[in-house]
Amino acid sequence: MVAVxxxxxxxxxxxxxxxxxxxxxTSSLRLRRWRVGGxxxxxxxxxxxxxxxxxxxxxVTVVGAxxxxxxxxxxxxxxxxxxxxxxxxxxxxxAALWIxxxxxxxxxxxxxxxxxxxxxxx
Numbered sequence: 001m002v003a004v005x006x007x008x009x010x011x012x013x014x015x016x017x018x019x020x021x022x023x024x025x026t027s028s029l030r031l032r033r034w035r036v037g038g039x040x041x042x043x044x045x046x047x048x049x050x051x052x053x054x055x056x057x058x059x060v061t062v063v064g065a066x067x068x069x070x071x072x073x074x075x076x077x078x079x080x081x082x083x084x085x086x087x088x089x090x091x092x093x094x095a096a097l098w099i100x101x102x103x104x105x106x107x108x109x110x111x112x113x114x115x116x117x118x119x120x121x122x
Contacts (some may be wrong), residue, residue, distance in 0.1 A: 021024040023067035028059035056082025063095040
């Protein structure tokens with residue numbers, strides 16, 4: 001069982017994954033963000049424009065066979081942002097879970113097989 005932490009800093013996980021022989025990676029804004037010139041920035045930089053990406057997202061978790069590949073996809077899906085994350089993850093057949101800035105969860109159809117529990121905000 002792998003708990004997916006709340007990127008907003010809450011004590012309880014936002015989901016729990018049941019994994020066997022799988023890699024699990026997360027790209028998140030929880031730790032590496034700061035303010036520059038009055039604007040919030042973070043370490044996940046979109047190479048297309050050189051600016052922090054991931055509009056509307058706080059974190060993306062990807063499950064896969066290879067940890068390096070899962071790590072890359074967690075960043076790619078994060079940088080795609082809230083609008084394009086579902087299309088990208090589903091289109092590539094990836095098991096992915098993302099957390100929106102309002103705390104709600106999204107997940108690809110492939111992630112359903114690994115999801116043991118999820119928090120459903122009221």
